[in-house]
Amino acid sequence: MGLGKATRVMNLITKSGKEYICLMEVHCEFSEDKLREVSKQFVGTIYQKPPVRSSVKRRVRKREIYSLDLLEISGRRVLMRISSEPGTYMRKICHDMGILLGCGAHMRELRRTKSGIFKEDTLVTLQQVSEALYLYNNCREEDELRRILIPMEYAFCGIPKIIVDDETVNSLAYGSPLMAPGIVAFQPFKKGDVVALITWKGEGIALGKALLDSKSLGRKGEVVKTDRVLIEKDVYPRTWKK
Structure with missing residues (x-):
């Protein structure tokens, strides 16, 4: 949840x-060897058509399955x-595995345990959020709420980041593109990548799309077109002239 x-x-x-x-239920008896053989076919690039009850157009598309481990039978x-690319339907994987087993199968239960860098055991439940908010509103105790709330910059893990000098921050806050002279340091990026623009302190300034590869970065010209501004205007001093 974002605030x-x-x-x-x-x-x-x-x-x-x-x-x-x-949790998958197979519609007939099967051998463990056969199941393991079938499961290996679902690791890597697969072709998948979303199920009838889905929120997207039903057309065949490619999805990447990073790993599929059989925990218990x-x-x-x-x-x-199962670890996969976003947009992969687990119930369709169960259905398709059932077809290869020769008798069908369906998904009984599903729980997401990880999304990006965020894992189930490091996050909190809505009940814990409710309790922390109650303690703050009624007892003025903010320790639990502070423990739950984390900086939005955590979401930048996994994408390239560019550190911007302080004199450039405010122009970005007004939606200007990032020019080469304003860059202090960067992680390698490619043209078209979503990149995060941050300050020396690690504050999120904006998200944008790279207009060139970092290898071809020069001393002049536009480098990133800002898309979503995250910092308030005029927090940093204005350095441009009217």
Whole structure:
């Protein structure tokens, strides 16, 4: 969940890799060897058509499955851990595995355990958020709320970052593109990459799209076209003339 301007970085999380714990039920008896053989076919690039009940257009598309581990087998039920590209349907994987097993299968339960850098065991539940807010509103105790709230810059993990000098920050806050002279340091990036612009202190300034490769970075010209501004205007001094 994002608060305030942090909502503008949530797409970095929703579009990052996912990990699930999935419980599949097979419609007939099967051998463990056959199941392991079938499961290996679903690691790597697969072709998948979204199920009938889905929020996207039903057309075949490619998705990447990073790993598929069989955690436990009990009768016809199989517990799996699946790591995949976003937009992959776990219930369709269960369905397709059932077809290859020769009798069909369906997904009984699903839990997402990871989204990008955020893991299930490092986050909190909505109940904990509610309790922390109650303590703050009624007892003025803010320790739990401070423990729960984390900087939006955490979402920048996994994408290239560019450090900008202080004199350039305010122009970016007004939506100007990042010019080469304003760059202090950077991580390698390619043309078209989503990059995060940050200050010396690590504060998020904006998200933008790289207009060139970092290898061809010169001393002049536009480098990043700003897309989503994250910092307030005039927090840093204005250095341009009217």
